[in-house]
Every structure is written in C-alpha cells, then in structure tokens.
Amino acid sequence: MATKQEVRWSPIENRFVTWTFDTLCLYDSKPIADCHQNAIRISNRHGAELIGNVNIQNNLKCVDIHPKCDNNDLLFALGLSNGTIKLATFSQLDWEPKPTPAKELVPKNPRQCNTVVFNPVENNLLASGLDKYKPDNCIAIWDINHISNANNAARFDPKATPPADLPKPLWEYGQSEHCVSIDWFHNNSKVLVAGMNLKHVKLIDIRETPRLISQTLTKAALGVHTNPSDDKYLATFYDNQILIWDTRHMEKHVHMLYQQKQIAKIGWSHTRPNILTCLLKESNILNLYDIDHPIADPAAVMPLLMERIVNPNSPYFLNSFSWHPTDKNRILSVGASDKNIMIDSQVHDKVIIGCTPASDVVWSSGNKVLQSINTNSAPELQDISSKMMDRAKNQYGLAEELYKNADAVKNDEVLSNVWNWLHLSMKLVEDDKLSIPGVMYKHPGVLSVLNIDPEKNPSETVSVTWTELGHTNCGGTMKYYKHEDRDKALLLCSWPIDRNAELLNTVVGNLERAGAYTRAAALAVFNLNVQLAIDILSRAPEHYGPSLNIVAMALSGFSDDPNSVWKKFCSSTIGTLTDPYLKAMFGFLTADGNYESLLSESNIAVDDRVALACIYLSDVKLMEYVKKLIQELRDQGNLDGLLLTGNSPQGLKLIGKYLDMTGDIQSAALLAVKAFSNEINTTTVQNWVLNYQALLNKWKLWFERAHFDIMTVKLKKEKPLPQIFVSCAYCGKNISSHLRSLKTQQYSRINMTGSSNKLTACPHCRKPLPRCTICLMNMGGSVEDSEKDRIAGFDSSFTWCQSCRHGGHAKHLLQWFDEHLECPQVGCACRCNSLDPITTKN
Amino acid sequence: MFEAQEIKAEHKDLIHDVSFDFYGDRMATCSSDQFVKVWDKNGDGNWTLTSSFKAHSASVWKVTWANPEFGQVLATCSFDRTAAVWEEIVGDTPGPGQRGTRHWVRRTNLVDSRTSVTDVKFGPKAQGLLLATCSAEGIIRIYEAPDVMNLSQWTLQHEIHCKLPLSCLSWNPSLSRLHPPMIAVGSDDTNVNNGGKVFVYEYSENSRRWVKLDTISSITDAVHDLEFSPNLGRSFHILAVATNRDLRILNLTPLDDEQASQNGVTKLDIQTAAQFNDHGGTVWRVCWNVTGTIVTSAGDDGFVRMFKMHSINLWKSITSIKGDGTQIPTATEATRSTSTAIPQASSVSTLAGQTARYIKLGSISQPSREQWY
Incomplete structure (x- = not known):
C-alpha cells in the first residue's frame, strides 16, 4: 500500500528521520566511502x-523534534490520532518490547492531533493543534519541563484508570474550533x-493568557509556516495557491x-x-521561490518572485x-x-x-568568491585562439617571403603546405x-593552367612498355598523357615532368629526408x-618500420601479367595494408588503367592525386576530376584545394569555408591579403582584415597589428586619406583640399621649378590666414632663414x-x-611644451 | 590538470554578473547587495579592487562595459526598474607617474521601464553609442547617445514589444557591413505553450525600425541567458542559449535571397548545431571565448562546463569544473567515480537485526545526468 512518508533532518548532524502512520525510522547519513555495506x-x-x-501502535499523525x-x-x-502526544527520546522508543518510559500529554477529549510544534526559542514550550470538539x-x-514522570508511567498499564491529575497544558485556546497547522x-x-x-x-499572543492579535479570513489556512530568516513573512496554502503574508498587514496577502x-x-x-x-501533489519536482530581494524603498516595488526548479530525478512522485x-x-x-525513495x-x-x-x-562560487582559470594553461583546453595568439606573437604572416610564413606554422601541415605552395607558384x-x-593570376591554380581543348588541341598519348623500363618479365605497356598544360600543372604539384629522372630524384630525396619513405616510394x-x-x-631505416624491407x-617481384601469382596475391592482400x-x-601497379579508387583516397596528399590525374587521366576525365575535387575540398574547407583554385574567386570562397569550419581568422586574413591582392578591396576580405585587426587589438598586440596594417596598406597600393584638414576661420571652407589640388596641378604642369607654393590668404574669401605668433607673418609663407641655404619643408609647416x-x-x-x-602668445600662460610628455622627457 | 585562481569578491549577497572590458584588463561585478565593484588587473595578473559603489536601490542584475573608444563607461540594470550609465572620472594627476583618484559617476538613469530591467548591453561600436535594455514586461528599449562626449543625454530610439517577459539580450557583434544590427532576446517564461522563447530582431535601414526576423520555435523552455559568439568573419552567426533543460548552440546563416535584399530584411536559416544536457537541468549562463570556438556554461549541477567547436556542426565537451574550483574531474574520471561508488540499491540487503526496509533509488538511465556528489 502506498503510504505517505514524511522526512525531517534532526538537530543531530547528518541524522534524519522518516515516518509513516505507523513507523518512525532514524537514519545516519555519511559519505559513501564511510558507509556500512548495507547503507542506502x-x-x-x-x-x-x-x-x-519504531512501530507506533496508534496512528501517527505528526512529529516534531526538540x-x-x-x-x-x-x-x-x-x-x-487519538490526540495523545507522546514525548520520548529515540532510545526510549526503540527499546521494545520493554515499556517505554515515555511521557504522554493527553487532551481531555480524544480526537485527532493535527500538529505539534516546539517553540524555536523557548524550547520547553510545545504547541499542539487538534480537531474540533x-x-x-x-x-x-504545554511546558514539557513541568510534567512529572510518575503520573505517566502508570499510563502504560492499559487497564489502569487514567489518574486524575493528568498533565495540564499551560494555556489553551480556540473553544470549539478546529486547528490544522501551527507555527511559532x-x-x-x-x-x-x-x-x-x-x-x-x-x-495569537501567549504572554499572559492567549490573546488574539489578528484574524484573517482566508481559505488558505493550511501549512502555516513562518519564515525563519524574517518574521515579517508567513506562508500558507490551500488547494493550488500559496499565499505570502506580511504579518504587519494581515488584511491582505502580499503574494x-x-x-x-x-x-x-x-x-x-x-540556511537560505x-x-x-x-x-505539489503527484509531482516529482520541487519549486523554489525567492520571495525577497532587498529593496531600499519597499513601497516602490513588489518583492520579486524568482522561480527555480529542483529536480531530484525521482522516478516516482515525492x-x-x-x-x-x-x-x-x-x-x-x-x-x-x-x-522507498530517498x-x-x-x-x-x-x-x-x-x-x-x-x-x-x-565564475562565481558563492557570494564572496570568484574563481578564474586560464584555458591557455591547460593543453586540453587550448583551441584556435591560443594558437593564433602564439602565431601572431611569432610574426606569422608578416614576412615578405611567403615560405617564411610556413615556418611560423610548422606544426600545422596544411597551413605550411599552403604557404610553401604560394611561394612556389x-x-x-x-x-x-x-x-x-x-x-593574370599571381598564384594560378591547376584549374586555371589546364586549358586543354579536347577537340582542337588534345593531349598526346604516350605508351611505354614495361620491358623498356627494365622489367623484362613484363609484357604490357603503360599509357599516359602529355600536354603542355599538364606539364604546368605538374610543376604546380612539384612533380617531375615527363618522368625526368633527375627531377624525380630531387623530389624523392626531399621526401626521404623528411622521413616520408612510403610517399617517396609511391x-x-x-x-x-x-x-x-x-x-x-x-x-x-629500421626504426621507421621493419616491414618496409x-x-x-x-615490390621486386612485380609483374604485370594479369595471371601472374604476384598480381593475384597483390590484389588480395592490398586491403590489409594500412599505409x-x-x-x-x-x-597503381594492379590498376590496369582504372585509377578512380586511387584518386578518391583522401589520405593521399591532394597534390599527388592531382599530379597522378594529370599524367594518367584522359582530357575529359581529368577536367571532370579536377572540378569534382574542387567542389569536395571547398565543402570541407580544406586549404589544400588552393592548389586547384589558386587565387581565383573560387579560392577565396574556399578560404571562407575554412574560416567557417575552424575560426582561424588569422590565416584567412593573411592569405587573403598576401595572395589575393586583386580581391583586397572586396567586402569579404575587408571584413576579414577588420576582424583580425579587432582580434589583435583585443590581445593588445599593438606592434603586430601595426605591422599587419603596414603590410595591408602596401599591398593595397592605395594612398591613405589625410585625417586633418585646415579650414578658413572666416568662411569655413577647406583650404587643404585647395592646396592639394594646386599641388597635383603643379605636378602636371610646372613642378619643374621646385618652388614651394605660397598661399597666405584663403583661396575662397581672400581673408588672410592666421599669423605665426613669433614672426607675425601670415601662415602659408615659408620661413626665411639666412643661416641655411635650403629650408626644410617641416620648418615652415604650421x-x-x-x-x-x-x-x-x-x-x-x-x-x-x-x-x-x-606660450609665445602675449597674455597666454599656457605651458604648451610641458603638456607634451615626450618633449619634456627629452 | 589546471588550477583555479581565487578572487575574493566580498559581495554581501549573491553575485549576479561579471563582465570584462574590451581588453579583459578590467572586471566589473554586480550583486544583490546593490553594489557594483570594479577590478583592475595588476602587473602580476591578479585582480585588485579599485572601486566599489552602490549603484541601485535593489538587486543589480547585469553590468556591462562600453567600448573603450567611448571612455571608461559601464551600464547597469536593476530590479529597481532602472538602468544606469556610469563613467569613471580620473582626478588631476598629483605628479608624474602617479594616477589620479578615480570614482564612478552616474551619468544617466533610464527610467522608462515599469518593471525590473533584466539585461543591458552596449551595441557594436560601429553604430555609435547604443544601449539596449530588456525588461520583465517584455519590452526591448534601444537608447542612443547622440553626442558621444555627453553621456548624460540618451534618447529612447526604439521600443520593441515582445509580449513575453524577457530575461536576456545579446547584440550580434559582427563587424561586417553586410550584417545590419541584430539583437536576440530570450524569455524566462516557463509555460511551454507560449511557444518559442528566443526572438531575433534586425534593424531595417529601409523602414528605420526593428523587424522581427524569427522566433526560434524549437526552444520552448524558459531561457536564462543567450549570447552571440564573436563573428570573426564567418559567413554565419552562432548563438548559444541557456534554457531550463539544456544548452543549445544555434547557427544563424543569413541567406542570399533576391527578395530579402530588395526589402532590406535578412532571411535567416536557423539550424541547431548542438544540444547539451550535461548539466542535467537548468543552464544559467553561457559565455564565449574570444574566437567563438569554446562556449562555457554554468548550470544547476554547480558545474562550469566547456564545449569546443570541432567543425560547423560538431561540438564536444572538453571539461567540467566544479563550482568551487577544487576538483576538476574530466569526463572519464566522472564515469569512473560513479561506477566505483557503493553498490546500487538493488544489492542493498536487510539491515541485520532490524526491521527490513528496502530503499531503492531511482534508476538513473543517463550517467551524464547524474549528480555525483
């Protein structure tokens, strides 16, 4: 039978009590490590x-703990349920079947006891609420200190008549009324x-005789609870409403x-x-309300109720x-x-x-403390932001030579490949x-160099027999294609053209030195x-893997005879190789002209795959393959794809995708500025530059930011606009623009003379320009200096x-x-010079 | 492993917000004790309290810094129905190399709201000095300081009515000229029948008003916090949302649409990139790192958790830190600790010599949801 269970923490630390109508249980809660094996x-x-x-014979209705x-x-x-209040310590209760020396408080007329509450201040006072009689x-x-034990011991003899001097309550209240809940x-x-x-x-005030202080008519008379932290507030409920009361104004609830x-x-x-x-009934969550926020002016705002839900993750109702x-x-x-849910x-x-x-x-931890960690300090928390910061500090992207930028990103293979390729192209x-x-591309991609017209200018097919290549046991031939565009593409992939043995040796040698033996062999x-x-x-070498020998x-048993043991064996075991x-x-050796699976193997470097396609695929198939690969790499945001696109608009889209995937704004901005100089003024690139600048600003990497700005402006090949203009004090019109236009005219016509142009009055209103406070000449004129022959431009500037x-x-x-x-101006006491900290220092 | 550093904030009540200036050198905290505290990072990287002032006459919910271009400016909002703008005044320098005395002056008090002002945020600096507030009555207010030198004059430019009580607000920080100003707001209304709780608004240059682009209908739970990630030149925006149930990461992609570009209103494609219920309940706050590749969340389980972007739609949990910073178990340690805990309730046998009482704990289907302390 589903029985309602109640729970209460006891004043003894970490002990709690649960009870139902017939049983009272005491538990001790401990950290799991210290627990008894049978602990719950x-x-x-x-x-x-x-x-x-403890088993309670009479129905247990309510419990309070001293x-x-x-x-x-x-x-x-x-x-x-018969109205008796049993007062006993747990050890007394637990000692069954020995009669418990418990005290009992019995009402004059038996009826259900609804509530018992100890006074939180004067602990000897106990209030009880009973049904109506x-x-x-x-x-x-009751005052529990003034109940004699002797009287009650007799009570446990059921046949004994109740003694006449039953303990009497101190006070009583509520004639023929009904009480369900009480709180002190x-x-x-x-x-x-x-x-x-x-x-x-x-x-009710009980100072002398119980006296009614206030009485409020409301249905919400259940679950009366006073707020332990503030006597002002009181909560009651009925049905589906909770009412919060201010005890000073009991006429109406506050909430x-x-x-x-x-x-x-x-x-x-x-504690809170x-x-x-x-x-709520039939619910497995608890709702928490914060009913009070300190407000200086209580009349101004109603206290806010902030709701919070505690979900104990109980599968059943609580x-x-x-x-x-x-x-x-x-x-x-x-x-x-x-x-049995606790x-x-x-x-x-x-x-x-x-x-x-x-x-x-x-983050905050409680009211008083903030905790802070730096995610750059732990390797598992690092991400692109810490990488970018380190790279920026290492002057990444600022080097004039493109290959030097690859050094700054040595640990990122894709990025360093990109910079190396940009340098190569x-x-x-x-x-x-x-x-x-x-x-005209600065960095043409494979797609832009391959302009083979299969009709007019098809590739030439070359066949070479294996015998010619020194494999006397082979009878077949290899077919490959040659075209000048294919050669260019091979150059971009840094592959040897036309199986040039010398070039092949260099390429292979480089790979060997880098430890990529299998790639070199392939x-x-x-x-x-x-x-x-x-x-x-x-x-x-041995340590690289003994299996290579x-x-x-x-490999030395190579034979191209389709029926040879070698070929059969190869085809069957090829799947077990992991490299x-x-x-x-x-x-490749067993392909027989079908290279598709090879070319779609994403673990092989893109340049190797493209180069392979450039040698062994027919014109039509080659173009198809290249276009498919571009699409694929662009969707992945794979920067290897720049080999195919070069610095075309397609390449910019690829970088955009790379940025979307990785958040590496640094490389995106640097690549765009360095390699895509013809797109530098597009909104996309401008936006990337802006974002990268903002990031450097946030990191306070001012010098890096300045170097980047200088680089950008240089590559933009655009003169920065002036920031300060001089306008006439009288008509307010711009003088500097007039000066500029005068200059450009001069450049075009009479600049040969080299004379500085003199402008001592506003060109628009003809009013004179202000005078120099020292020589009292109008501005715009040059400084006369007898000592020197040549007058530097700066001397005469205003x-x-x-x-x-x-x-x-x-x-x-x-x-x-x-x-x-x-200040030189008569009557002005400004200490102009000392206001400038740099000049003062000097 | 890494160790958390402790800062003694010494607020007298619950801390409601912490905010950093543009460079992360200054920190502001606000609390239910009605105070705002300003902290500066000293040379050793430690935080020192430089100002503490009573900002409002009730709990201060949020505090936020303006771009340093506009000076040292803070905005706060409070349960006392107001938002305020503060400026730091530096007194005369007593001598070379010494700093003058500093104090914060309230420049304006924005009193338009009739209910608690739940969030306040400065707009992107390219738009000038803009301030957005949202309130429990469901209104977003956009203020502008027409003269950036005079912070005591703010004009209420727009009022946007959202119908639901609002709890949080975020400006889209994109620097691109292609992206008009955008705001996302969240509502902490708990009734799931009221539909979507996140609204996205955009300023339309054509009509000169704020237009609702979308109501994110997939989020019907109460929203406690949301934040746009730094855009960083991406082609899409990322929005992290803390709801009553989980942490969501949404990708908002502006579509190139003929019709949209004609009437000047962006069309958004909104996809949920990730959804994490690691907190096992309410998520209170979210926060982005500088690149928008790591999102940090705090939730009901008292943990701070971090999630990292691996690809556009692939996010993974990288760490979870206990609120007090003492224990930092990784995900694997967490599962280990639960599995080595004392035997499950099923193996609990009768206590010897005492009346039998079987207590069964609720079976917990998802280990990640378990609270384990």
Missing part, C-alpha cells in the same frame, strides 16, 4: 544507514500563528502563487534566507522534503514508503561566468613558366620507376598647441621652447 544510497556522495525504527538534543539522543513529540479548545500549549515565530517566542477552521489565519496542481507541502529553508520550497540544517545546498526528498539532492547557487579575450574564464609565375593566355612507382622505389624502401621485397601510400603503390590653440611655424616654435616654458 541517497546521492552519489552520501549513503544513509538505518539506526533504528531543537536541542542531549547525549546524542533526540527528543520526539509524536502526535497521535464542541466544548473543548483546539490549541494547547522565530524571533518572538510569545507569538504563534495558527491556521484554523479552514478559513482563518490567526496570530499569491498559483500552482498547476494541488499543493502537498511548503516549507522555508533555514527567504527561499520558499513547494511540493511526498515530502527537508532542507539540511547546515549545508545550504542539500535538500532531502522522499517518496511514498512502498517506493534522494539527497544538491541545490547549488547560481553560477555566473565571464570570459576575457586572454582566455581567462571567471609565385616563383613559377615570376620565372614565366606558367604563362596563361588571358588570365611517387617513384607513379613515375614508373619501380627500381627506385625498391631502393628507397630498402634504404629506409619486406615491402621492397614484395595509404603503400596501398596506393600496389593499387603647428599649434592642442591646449591653448596658439601656434606658428614649427621651426620658430621649437626655437622658442628651447628657452621658454610659456
């Missing part, structure tokens, strides 16, 4: 050990609040909280000020909950007794977080090896030099103090401030 797991951190359980505990034993007040009171207040105030021990008759909330279902229980937290917890008395994060909830949940304070550009993450263009009719095989491949593999051995290049090598706005010729002012501190 209540959370991932805590287990609960059953200390003992707030103080002696000798580690709890004093319980158990309210029973016509001639009797429903609230009784926490700071005022003489006042209690009671929910009565299902329609009244009454405040009404509608719930979706009927309410089972409400309660305040002792002003947090009201609410459990019956009750209890906040841990000291740990403000713990709340224990229980379900019906037959479901869950100790953690309710954490809200954590707020913040991130800085330097990858610090800061630029060199090839400079050496005029890639002349493409009509298109390249040799692709260039039909099987012998070289065998040499390479047998040369490979075996592979060399296997993509070894696989490709044997795949300068002024940013503060007092007096000025004159730069040369005159410099001379003046060599000897003076104050």
